[in-house]
Amino acid sequence: MVNLIIDNKEVQVPKGTTIIEAAKKIHIKIPSLCHHPDQTVKGNCRICLVENEWGKLVASCSTKVSEGMKIKTNTKFVRDTQKGVLELILANHNQDCLKCDRNGNCELQNLCERFNISNNSLDENIVEAHEIDDFNCSIVRDYSKCIKCGRCADVCREVQNVDVLAATNRGAEYEFIPRFDRKLHETECVFCGQCIKVCPVGAIYEKSSIDQVLTAIDDEALHVIVQIAPAVRVSVGELFNLEPGSITEGQIVSSLKRIGFERVFDTNFSADLTIIEEGYELIGRITNGGKLPMITSCSPGWINYVEGHGEDLLGHLSTCKSPQQMFGAISKTYYAEKLGIHPSKIFTVSIMPCTAKKFEANRKEMNSYGFPDVDAVLTTRELGRLIKSQGIDFANVEEESFDAPFGIASGAGAIFGASGGVMEAALRSVYEILTKEELEKLEFKEVRGMQGIKEATVNINGNDVKVAVAHGLGNAKIIMEEIRAGKSDYTFVEIMGCIGGCIGGGGQPIEKTKETKQKRMDALYSIDSNKEHRSSHKNPTIIKLYEEFLGEPNGHKAHVLLHTTYKARKL
Amino acid sequence: MNRTQRVITENFNTYKVEEIDKYIQNGGFQGLKNALEKGKDFIIDELNTSGLRGRGGAAYPTGKKWNGGRKNHADVKYVLCNADEGEPATFKDRELLARDPYKVLEGLAISGYTFGAKEGFIYIREEYEFLHSKIRKAIKLAEENGYLGKNILGTGFDFTIKVFSGAGAYVCGEGSALIESMEGKAGRPRMKPPRIGVVGYMGKPTQSNNVETLAIVATVLKMGASNYAKYGTEKSIGTKMISLCGNVKKPGTYEIPFGMSLREIIYDIGGGIVGDKDIKFLQLGGVSGPLMPKQYIDTRYTYEDLEGKGFGIGSGAILVADETKSVIKFLESVSYFFFHESCGKCTPCREGKRQMKKLLNKMSQGTATTKDLKNIEKISRIMTDASFCGLGQTAATAMLTAIKYFSPELCSSIDEMKAL
Numbered sequence: 001m002v003n004l005i006i007d008n009k010e011v012q013v014p015k016g017t018t019i020i021e022a023a024k025k026i027h028i029k030i031p032s033l034c035h036h037p038d039q040t041v042k043g044n045c046r047i048c049l050v051e052n053e054w055g056k057l058v059a060s061c062s063t064k065v066s067e068g069m070k071i072k073t074n075t076k077f078v079r080d081t082q083k084g085v086l087e088l089i090l091a092n093h094n095q096d097c098l099k100c101d102r103n104g105n106c107e108l109q110n111l112c113e114r115f116n117i118s119n120n121s122l123d124e125n126i127v128e129a130h131e132i133d134d135f136n137c138s139i140v141r142d143y144s145k146c147i148k149c150g151r152c153a154d155v156c157r158e159v160q161n162v163d164v165l166a167a168t169n170r171g172a173e174y175e176f177i178p179r180f181d182r183k184l185h186e187t188e189c190v191f192c193g194q195c196i197k198v199c200p201v202g203a204i205y206e207k208s209s210i211d212q213v214l215t216a217i218d219d220e221a222l223h224v225i226v227q228i229a230p231a232v233r234v235s236v237g238e239l240f241n242l243e244p245g246s247i248t249e250g251q252i253v254s255s256l257k258r259i260g261f262e263r264v265f266d267t268n269f270s271a272d273l274t275i276i277e278e279g280y281e282l283i284g285r286i287t288n289g290g291k292l293p294m295i296t297s298c299s300p301g302w303i304n305y306v307e308g309h310g311e312d313l314l315g316h317l318s319t320c321k322s323p324q325q326m327f328g329a330i331s332k333t334y335y336a337e338k339l340g341i342h343p344s345k346i347f348t349v350s351i352m353p354c355t356a357k358k359f360e361a362n363r364k365e366m367n368s369y370g371f372p373d374v375d376a377v378l379t380t381r382e383l384g385r386l387i388k389s390q391g392i393d394f395a396n397v398e399e400e401s402f403d404a405p406f407g408i409a410s411g412a413g414a415i416f417g418a419s420g421g422v423m424e425a426a427l428r429s430v431y432e433i434l435t436k437e438e439l440e441k442l443e444f445k446e447v448r449g450m451q452g453i454k455e456a457t458v459n460i461n462g463n464d465v466k467v468a469v470a471h472g473l474g475n476a477k478i479i480m481e482e483i484r485a486g487k488s489d490y491t492f493v494e495i496m497g498c499i500g501g502c503i504g505g506g507g508q509p510i511e512k513t514k515e516t517k518q519k520r521m522d523a524l525y526s527i528d529s530n531k532e533h534r535s536s537h538k539n540p541t542i543i544k545l546y547e548e549f550l551g552e553p554n555g556h557k558a559h560v561l562l563h564t565t566y567k568a569r570k571l
Numbered sequence: 572m573n574r575t576q577r578v579i580t581e582n583f584n585t586y587k588v589e590e591i592d593k594y595i596q597n598g599g600f601q602g603l604k605n606a607l608e609k610g611k612d613f614i615i616d617e618l619n620t621s622g623l624r625g626r627g628g629a630a631y632p633t634g635k636k637w638n639g640g641r642k643n644h645a646d647v648k649y650v651l652c653n654a655d656e657g658e659p660a661t662f663k664d665r666e667l668l669a670r671d672p673y674k675v676l677e678g679l680a681i682s683g684y685t686f687g688a689k690e691g692f693i694y695i696r697e698e699y700e701f702l703h704s705k706i707r708k709a710i711k712l713a714e715e716n717g718y719l720g721k722n723i724l725g726t727g728f729d730f731t732i733k734v735f736s737g738a739g740a741y742v743c744g745e746g747s748a749l750i751e752s753m754e755g756k757a758g759r760p761r762m763k764p765p766r767i768g769v770v771g772y773m774g775k776p777t778q779s780n781n782v783e784t785l786a787i788v789a790t791v792l793k794m795g796a797s798n799y800a801k802y803g804t805e806k807s808i809g810t811k812m813i814s815l816c817g818n819v820k821k822p823g824t825y826e827i828p829f830g831m832s833l834r835e836i837i838y839d840i841g842g843g844i845v846g847d848k849d850i851k852f853l854q855l856g857g858v859s860g861p862l863m864p865k866q867y868i869d870t871r872y873t874y875e876d877l878e879g880k881g882f883g884i885g886s887g888a889i890l891v892a893d894e895t896k897s898v899i900k901f902l903e904s905v906s907y908f909f910f911h912e913s914c915g916k917c918t919p920c921r922e923g924k925r926q927m928k929k930l931l932n933k934m935s936q937g938t939a940t941t942k943d944l945k946n947i948e949k950i951s952r953i954m955t956d957a958s959f960c961g962l963g964q965t966a967a968t969a970m971l972t973a974i975k976y977f978s979p980e981l982c983s984s985i986d987e988m989k990a991l
Contacts, residue, residue, distance in 0.1 A: 043959060044918065081953055084952075084953040085918050148915070167757065167916070170913070170915050171911060171913040171915045174915025
């Protein structure tokens with residue numbers, strides 16, 4: 001243990017603690033910008049300065065404590081210098097806060113408030129920055145707001161292992177851009193949006209589809225319907241000051257109805273559909289010696305990654321579309337028929353915790369008889385903005401239920417949003433279909449939780465079936481290498497592009513604490529345990545869909561509408 | 572009276588690089604011999620007696636640094652000669668490399684021996700490309716003659732040297748940025764601790780010294796520290812290579828004993844000002860050094876005298892500006908240099924220099940306001956106090972000293988003040 005004095009108070013912390021961490025013990029929050037709890041120390045913003053006993057300023061994020069150290073965090077020298085550094089950042093920062101996505105939720109704004117900066121004392125606010133990159137359909141990089149903290153490059157390289165961003169150029173032209181000054185869509189970027197989650201300001205945000213959706217709603221000729229992903233209903237409440245994990249399914253449905261969507265449906269329903277198709281596909285591969293392990297395909301960030309980095313493994317992917325896309329396909333065929341509306345007049349929107357879903361919806365192969373499965377995707381954050389813009393008091397609005405025929409979902413469909421959820425859902429159905437017996441215990445706790453790679457073994461008809469679950473592309477890479485090396489003895493693998501699964505997705509509200517993700521996951525499992533049907537194959541609406549329309553699982557019609565193909569991404 | 576010396580520069584103009592035997596005849600490699608014979612403790616003692624302080628500008632006592640370095644244990648250690656010499660107005664290392672390369676190699680070998688390294692590097696700035704092949708040739712000849720390579724002089728000491736080229740960045744003169752550059756990465760300074768003496772090239776302990784420092788090590792170990800200590804003053808021992816430049820009649824590299832006054836240096840050695848004009852200011856130590864007004868030119872050129880008045884020796888550059896030169900235009904070109912050379916990583920340096928360039932431009936055009944001048948001072952202080960590395964911390968030194976000593980001239984550029 002090390003003893004030091006901060007602001008005349010004695011503090012005792014373990015050796016190796018940084019000053020900024022030690023200050024928390026006496027409830028002092030030293031200001032910082034480039035510092036991020038889940039990343040390595042950067043020390044480049046120079047806001048977290050504190051004064052040592054020799055009157056010199058040191059960065060508290062990167063300076064470790066030493067025995068007898070004397071630190072002051074609030075002298076005039078410290079405050080004036082911190083304020084000066086902040087003013088320097090602002091002098092080259094696009095101060096268009098009123099229009100910014102992060103207005104009210106911005107770390108730079110918070111600091112300005114803390115330092116009482118009323119206007120920019122450095123006179124002109126002419127911002128010198130790289131040209132904005134809004135050339136792809138998922139993510140926008142607005143360099144006029146970038147403060148060059150480097151957090152986006154860090155998460156892309158260290159966590160997601162995609163590594164498309166780097167510190168480039170020198171001096172005033174220093175920027176975090178893709179190499180050779182390429183645009184994002186010209187790189188290996190998978191559009192997972194984790195960069196958005198770590199950006200302290202509004203320099204990175206999703207390409208908005210709100211205008212497109214409202215135009216469709218206003219168009220009387222169009223029948224606009226919407227589906228909500230599992231993860232959205234346990235997260236969007238945070239944008240309205242509700243606790244993480246608050247289940248707001250009913251409020252979302254009624255808000256969407258007020259906004260003008262004609263029908264509100266549940267993606268959990270099509271998650272059940274995905275389980276049927278994928279379950280039978282897996283059973284087919286096991287029985288007929290198909291390529292194993294089979295890997296899930298519902299995470300578009302993961303699909304982009306494997307198309308770019310693992311074309312040799314494309315044969316392992318399930319050919320199933322994701323729940324979002326399966327829903328879209330059914331909406332333009334079965335649903336169109338049922339309602340007697342021509343598919344060209346149906347506008348299908350999805351609300352997703354994901355930015356890569358915008359890319360997925362735009363894929364040319366994602367169509368049914370020529371009509372795009374999904375017409376527009378909104379992130380959870382966009383949903384929050386849409387609700388606020390129409391003055392709906394989300395927390396208090398009365399709850400409504402999903403519409404038929406796509407409003408009934410099993411608990412298995414509900415847990416898709418958590419890492420391990422798809423695996424558990426699949427096991428519940430595959431087990432019962434193969435053994436023709438009821439599962440005693442429906443919970444598969446070994447595949448739940450925040451651990452990067454999880455394993456389980458399930459005995460089916462006397463055979464031990466090994467499965468694995470990975471989340472975050474860094475962990476996906478480990479599984480890929482194992483498969484390549486021939487060391488993988490898994491039968492089925494679930495891979496999610498984002499840590500925690502969809503609840504940690506790039507389109508989600510930015511997590512305020514370390515416990516947020518776990519709380520969102522817990523809420524999903526609680527929805528599951530309260531459901532009447534806990535397994536996908538027991539969902540009556542699903543059974544009806546096959547009887548009335550699809551025929552056999554993995555049959556011809558199912559293949560045309562609910563399955564897809566993959567291609568290596570060449571740059 | 573011209574009091575220049577030929578101690579460090581004793582071999583200048585006595586041999587061409589192919590003529591290694593002439594170097595040896597003049598006592599070359601004797602320093603290395605003495606070092607290997609008498610051992611590491613002897614080397615440290617001699618360096619301490621010589622009072623040698625790092626000649627790159629940081630002026631850290633070399634004996635103390637090398638003694639501390641002996642304790643950094645690792646399976647592999649490296650030594651480095653920092654020949655980046657990026658500081659404008661400084662060209663002494665260039666002369667040493669061009670005219671006495673073997674002395675520098677000798678010093679690097681002694682450094683390697685003391686630190687415990689088997690491999691040394693010379694990082695030469697790209698702009699000295701015309702010297703790269705000369706140094707490579709010197710290394711080759713030294714190896715052929717048994718002064719580098721395996722079992723040097725039969726002592727069992729193995730040591731090889733490799734030349735690395737810079738790529739045109741001032742910031743790579745900073746030790747950790749230099750090492751990043753050697754590793755093939757962008758030359759941006761690393762966070763310290765750990766210092767490069769502990770975690771350096773490829774993560775291994777790397778001891779870095781300036782060219783002149785290494786040349787003096789070889790000289791001291793040859794002539795004996797007590798002989799070297801006969802030059803200079805009590806607190807600034809020995810001789811120093813200076814780069815005298817600017818508006819003097821005889822600019823160039825000179826070796827002087829510590830203790831001469833600046834007036835002596837400028838007039839006796841430099842021949843006085845071109846056109847016999849009056850001096851307006853000096854800049855000591857390169858573009859990152861303070862501006863010195865003419866009333867101080869009787870100050871002795873020593874660490875203690877200069878530091879006592881708020882100046883410094885730095886790299887050994889002495890730039891002289893005559894009475895016709897505009898302080899503002901000078902500061903504008905200084906700020907442009909730093910704007911161009913900042914690595915860009917940290918906020919105060921990157922953004923500070925961006926704003927300084929704009930503001931100094933205004934001053935130079937005569938459109939600056941009092942608020943602008945206040946902001947210049949504020950930004951200068953922030954850069955000095957908050958920057959990540961030495962480049963940012965010293966970039967505003969010239970400006971801050973100009974504010975202290977040349978306030979009337981700075982104010983004369985301000986719009987409101989002109990009307991008065």
